[in-house]
Amino acid sequence: MGELAVAYTGVYAVGITAEGIQLYNDLPLLGDKIEYLFGNATGTLHSIQRSLSMEAALNRIGLFDDPEGRMEVYKALYRAYSLLGNVEANAEGQNVVESMVWGPYGYMGMKSFWEGGKLITAWFFEH
Structure with a gap:
């Protein structure tokens, strides 16, 4: 079963799942x-x-600026971050990760740009 709640403390995140607590x-x-x-x-x-166009794209797949919507976007960014070791840097020295973000009404692609573990920018595209 998936996460029921996650609290970000700035350094750590604590996830409470049906199986217990994860750090x-x-x-x-x-x-x-x-x-x-x-x-x-x-x-x-x-x-x-x-x-505003990013927000509209999220809204189309059922993700809104509320705790649930933010959690899904955080999880999508965390999944992208976990893929950084599998991509090469571009000419600007940034790692570019193509991944997906899911909502209750569908899904779309997400391209995120990273310098080390720091998110530089991200944008969505139809997949």
Whole structure:
């Protein structure tokens, strides 16, 4: 059975599952990128518009800016992070991971860009 709840403490995450409690200590550095993906960007008009398009894409698959939606996006980013050892860096020195994000209404592709364990950006695409 999957996770029932996860609490992020900044250094560790504690997952409570039907099987018991799990401690995760190798977490990606997401910064405030989750805000960008849920339409909460600030700054240039282009950044705000792009952020809103990311939110609309998440909404289409049933993921909204609430604890459940955020958890699914966190899990998708963690899965992408776990694949970093299997991809080579691009010309800018970033590792680019193509993965999937699932919601109750469907799924879509996600491309995430990483420098080490730090998320630089991510975007969604139809798969």
